[in-house]
Amino acid sequence: MAIGNSLSATILVVVLVVGARLPPATGASQGPSTLTSCLSSANLHPVSSSSSDYKADSLAFNRRLSYKPADIVFPASVQDVASAVTCASQAGIKVAARSGGHSYAANGIGGEDGSLVVDLKLLNSIKVTASTQTAQFGTGIRLGDLALGLFNGGKQAMAHGTCPYVGTGGHLGCGGFGFPSRNWGLALDAVIKAQVVLANGSIVTASATENQDLFFAIRGAAPSFGIVTSLTVKTHDAPSSNVMFHYVFNPLNATTAVNTFLAYQNYGANSAPPTLGMNVELDSGVFTMTGVYYGQKSDFAAVIKPLLDAVPQPPKSSSVKTYDWLGILKQLAGGDGSLNTTTKADTFDTFYAKSLMVAEDEHLTKAALTSFFNYLYGPGTKSDTSWFILADLWGGPGSAINAVSSTETAFSRRSTLYTFQFYASSSNSAPPYPSDGISFVDGMVNSITSEMPNTDFGMYNCYVDPQLSAAEAHTVYYGDDTTKRLETIKSQLDPKNTFSYPQAIGQ
Numbered sequence: 001m002a003i004g005n006s007l008s009a010t011i012l013v014v015v016l017v018v019g020a021r022l023p024p025a026t027g028a029s030q031g032p033s034t035l036t037s038c039l040s041s042a043n044l045h046p047v048s049s050s051s052s053d054y055k056a057d058s059l060a061f062n063r064r065l066s067y068k069p070a071d072i073v074f075p076a077s078v079q080d081v082a083s084a085v086t087c088a089s090q091a092g093i094k095v096a097a098r099s100g101g102h103s104y105a106a107n108g109i110g111g112e113d114g115s116l117v118v119d120l121k122l123l124n125s126i127k128v129t130a131s132t133q134t135a136q137f138g139t140g141i142r143l144g145d146l147a148l149g150l151f152n153g154g155k156q157a158m159a160h161g162t163c164p165y166v167g168t169g170g171h172l173g174c175g176g177f178g179f180p181s182r183n184w185g186l187a188l189d190a191v192i193k194a195q196v197v198l199a200n201g202s203i204v205t206a207s208a209t210e211n212q213d214l215f216f217a218i219r220g221a222a223p224s225f226g227i228v229t230s231l232t233v234k235t236h237d238a239p240s241s242n243v244m245f246h247y248v249f250n251p252l253n254a255t256t257a258v259n260t261f262l263a264y265q266n267y268g269a270n271s272a273p274p275t276l277g278m279n280v281e282l283d284s285g286v287f288t289m290t291g292v293y294y295g296q297k298s299d300f301a302a303v304i305k306p307l308l309d310a311v312p313q314p315p316k317s318s319s320v321k322t323y324d325w326l327g328i329l330k331q332l333a334g335g336d337g338s339l340n341t342t343t344k345a346d347t348f349d350t351f352y353a354k355s356l357m358v359a360e361d362e363h364l365t366k367a368a369l370t371s372f373f374n375y376l377y378g379p380g381t382k383s384d385t386s387w388f389i390l391a392d393l394w395g396g397p398g399s400a401i402n403a404v405s406s407t408e409t410a411f412s413r414r415s416t417l418y419t420f421q422f423y424a425s426s427s428n429s430a431p432p433y434p435s436d437g438i439s440f441v442d443g444m445v446n447s448i449t450s451e452m453p454n455t456d457f458g459m460y461n462c463y464v465d466p467q468l469s470a471a472e473a474h475t476v477y478y479g480d481d482t483t484k485r486l487e488t489i490k491s492q493l494d495p496k497n498t499f500s501y502p503q504a505i506g507q
Helices: 032-041 078-093 143-152 168-174 211-224 254-272 297-310 326-334 365-377 437-451 470-478 478-491
Strands: 070-074 095-098 115-117 126-129 134-138 191-197 204-208 227-234 242-249 276-283 286-293 317-323 351-359 386-393 417-427
Touching: 032 070, 032 078, 078 095, 078 115, 078 191, 078 204, 078 227, 095 227, 126 143, 134 143, 143 168, 143 317, 143 326, 168 211, 191 211, 204 211, 211 478, 242 297, 242 326, 254 276, 254 286, 254 297, 254 365, 254 386, 254 417, 286 297, 297 317, 351 437, 365 437, 386 437, 386 478, 417 437, 437 478, 470 478
Parallel strands: 070 115, 095 115
Antiparallel strands: 126 134, 134 227, 191 204, 191 227, 242 286, 242 317, 276 286, 276 386, 351 417, 386 417
């Protein structure tokens, strides 16, 4: 999978017969009017700033952010996607793919003004082959609909996140953590083949045997390299017994909270089997341990006992219930528990979020945790935001996430014990966002990192932080070695930086 394999020579191009649909190129950087004309000629019906649907179609899931795309198109085929990219390339316009649209930084609408948004929602087909435990699906399908399609196609499943409305293209392009990931790997680890539209409008296949460097890049840094229009993945038999548990603690002070978290950290590092997915959720005054044991309820008590024995106080409440596969997914989805995203419209939020990845060999010190919980018990009680923190267990004994080499995919943070998500919304989830919200969330992270200044903390690209510069983002998301490799691939596949956003490779 070496990057010196002359990508220009090895890319296997499927020639597109689109010349008749596109006006002839008249030179680079022709601008928005040329783009709109080209898209119209290709029968892509662009939604432009003068269109009645433009405002609704350009809204971000995160209403804290607002950008103005040059045009928005809804292609019905991979050939339509290729035509759209060709039009943008001729006009010198940057391209952003939108799958579910849940990017924390609104990268699905470009992350800045002036991009062509290629919305993939019509590319939502799914084909499941249970006999070979594989599935192929369009990247416009959302996680809830994917889960239903996999199960209905032969009781198949894969690891992925819990929100039904998240798009598969973005989710599998940046990582794709879910509670089964310690046993099955990240969602992107299930990918065995991808169909990708490149910056020159060509359609190619990427896999372990075709276009290996592109295959490396799209598994962790996909938006910088092309538009992934379909994915073929390895699936698993859906577990029939899934034990969901909640243990709610009410630490009276920061010291008790620190000791409770240390018990979780130690348990995750040494005792949690890979069939256990769990996290700690923190919000104002509450400390909850939640997760799923993918096995029989009769075995669960022995699995969780080392953790409950180690915490400094008994839980104030607990719940342990067993569900079938669709039942557990509905529980994890929250709300009304529906997995079918066609039953009601998606929601929105107004928020700022950050992440922090704690390595297997550099656990948080007691001093760092003390600083962290002192912050939560101090400024955290006074914030005018609605906030929560998750610490998802990734590593520990037998983790399938960390079993993958750090050089296998662009997602290279393969020695993670657990990953924090720090998330603060406006009080009613609508604009305006509190003026101190960003500094409050930054303070959460700084309360930890300031006590461990020499530690190489990573961050999770799926929880993208738009406050980071491109250089900062590349370092914390990919690391220096992976970034250098990605830059080489980018220079060969997209030298004009057609696929671009503020933190894209090549910025």
